Amino acid sequence: MAGREHHYSTTVTWTGNQGTGTSGYKAYSRDHDITGPGKPTIPGTSDPAFRGDPSRYNPEDMLVASLSACHMLWYLHLCGTGGIVVTAYTDSAAGTMAEDSSGGGRFTEVILRPQVTLAPGSDLAKAEALHHDAHEKCFIANSVNFPVRVEARIAVEA
Numbered sequence: 360m361a362g363r364e365h366h367y368s369t370t371v372t373w374t375g376n377q378g379t380g381t382s383g384y385k386a387y388s389r390d391h392d393i394t395g396p397g398k399p400t401i402p403g404t405s406d407p408a409f410r411g412d413p414s415r416y417n418p419e420d421m422l423v424a425s426l427s428a429c430h431m432l433w434y435l436h437l438c439g440t441g442g443i444v445v446t447a448y449t450d451s452a453a454g455t456m457a458e459d460s461s462g463g464g465r466f467t468e469v470i471l472r473p474q475v476t477l478a479p480g481s482d483l484a485k486a487e488a489l490h491h492d493a494h495e496k497c498f499i500a501n502s503v504n505f506p507v508r509v510e511a512r513i514a515v516e517a
Contacts, residue, residue, distance in 0.1 A: 369395045371403070390415060419456055419466075425499045426469050426507055427452035433493035434473070443486045444478035446516060466505045475513045486513050 375388030389405035390412060405411035406419055416424075427450045438445050450473040458464035477486055490511045494500055500507045 367395075369393055385410070388412070419454060422466065422503075423452050423454040423469055426454075426497070426503070427471055427473075429497040429499040430471050430490075430493050430507075430509065431473065433496045434475075434489060437489045437492055437496075438486065441485065441489060443481050443489065445475055445486075446478050447474075447476035449474050466503070468506050468508065469503075470508045470510060473509070473511045475511060477513060477515045479516050481515055483513060483515060487511065 371391050371393050373391045375390040377387055379386050381387050389410055391403045393401040393403050401421075402415040403421075404415040404417055406417045407413045411417050431448055431450060435445060435448065437443075450471055452469060452471045454469040455467050456464055457467050473490070475486065477483070490509050494507065494509050497507075
């Protein structure tokens with residue numbers, strides 16, 4: 360498996376021309392559609408602080424969601440192959456982005472807060488340790504240059 364490459368493609372199409380294109384900062388919508396072969400369309404925009412539509416996903420939302428989903432998928436995989444039975448998983452992830460004086464910026468941190476429920480008789484210590492392993496394996500977390508913290512809460516079903 361080592362050395363394999365995987366390739367991904369999406370199409371981002373700007374849908375926000377309100378008749379005059381980008382003739383001025385307030386003259387256009389930031390709305391766009393994100394599509395991929397055989398997949399549903401994701402409605403995108405910019406952060407509302409930058410004139411985006413709060414009812415649509417922005418790139419910052421998508422980055423936090425990507426980190427959260429990657430961690431979850433690795434965690435579920437490691438539990439499934441490690442004899443830990445997960446019956447529920449929810450993550451309330453949050454990211455912090457800081458603007459700089461040039462108007463640009465960067466993420467300074469993302470915190471994942473997975474809440475995991477295990478089947479009775481599950482090994483709680485092993486389930487907790489697998490969060491570390493999942494974080495180490497997450498392709499997205501390994502690709503960013505800011506801290507990604509995991510603050511997991513695990514409960515065993517009664």
